[in-house]
Amino acid sequence: MKTMELRLTVNGVSQQWSIAPGELLLDLLRRQGYFGVKRGCEKGECGACTILLDGKPVNSCLIFAAQAEGRTILTIEGVAHGDQLDPLQEAFLDHGAVQCGFCTGGMVLSAKALLERRPNPTEAEVREALAGNLCRCTGYLKPVEAVLAAAPASSATMKRRRAARKAAATEVAS
Numbered sequence: 102m103k104t105m106e107l108r109l110t111v112n113g114v115s116q117q118w119s120i121a122p123g124e125l126l127l128d129l130l131r132r133q134g135y136f137g138v139k140r141g142c143e144k145g146e147c148g149a150c151t152i153l154l155d156g157k158p159v160n161s162c163l164i165f166a167a168q169a170e171g172r173t174i175l176t177i178e179g180v181a182h183g184d185q186l187d188p189l190q191e192a193f194l195d196h197g198a199v200q201c202g203f204c205t206g207g208m209v210l211s212a213k214a215l216l217e218r219r220p221n222p223t224e225a226e227v228r229e230a231l232a233g234n235l236c237r238c239t240g241y242l243k244p245v246e247a248v249l250a251a252a253p254a255s256s257a258t259m260k261r262r263r264a265a266r267k268a269a270a271t272e273v274a275s
């Protein structure tokens with residue numbers, strides 16, 4: 102079978118994988134063990150396969166793996182910081198926003214992209230950000246509450262990270 106080499110970064114780790122030219126990104130990620138990327142409708146309708154591609158939520162079932170060449174991917178496996186859950190993950194648990202969990206990875210990633218862009222979003226903005234992630238269990242209220250609750254914590258965390266990056270850059274430069 103004809104293959105090609107793909108170089109990309111997944112959850113902060115540089116990878117080089119052999120892929121078939123027509124392989125979908127969803128299939129590749131699951132083949133490589135990222136099972137948090139769920140296979141749902143495979144038509145771009147349910148959002149279960151959501152990943153962040155260069156920081157933007159996309160349905161990995163609609164993208165060829167080859168289109169990820171040189172790009173940066175975040176899957177749900179890369180959201181926690183070591184043993185410490187991301188504030189969004191904590192909030193989903195605290196608010197009972199996780200039931201069967203099938204949609205949760207995609208929802209958290211969509212919410213993460215929103216909070217990077219809008220650290221303190223309105224409820225309407227949260228609902229819009231989660232609109233592409235279908236959930237059969239929660240009725241959406243709890244996930245929306247979780248994202249709203251996580252916003253200030255995420256914002257504070259991002260500020261701390263930015264300050265740490267700035268301090269590290271200053272140290273290297275001096």
Ligand code: FES
Nearest residue numbers: 141142143148162
């Ligand atoms: S599996 Fe990709 S949107 Fe449903």
Ligand code: FES
Nearest residue numbers: 201204236237238
């Ligand atoms: S928690 Fe089951 S689909 Fe959302």
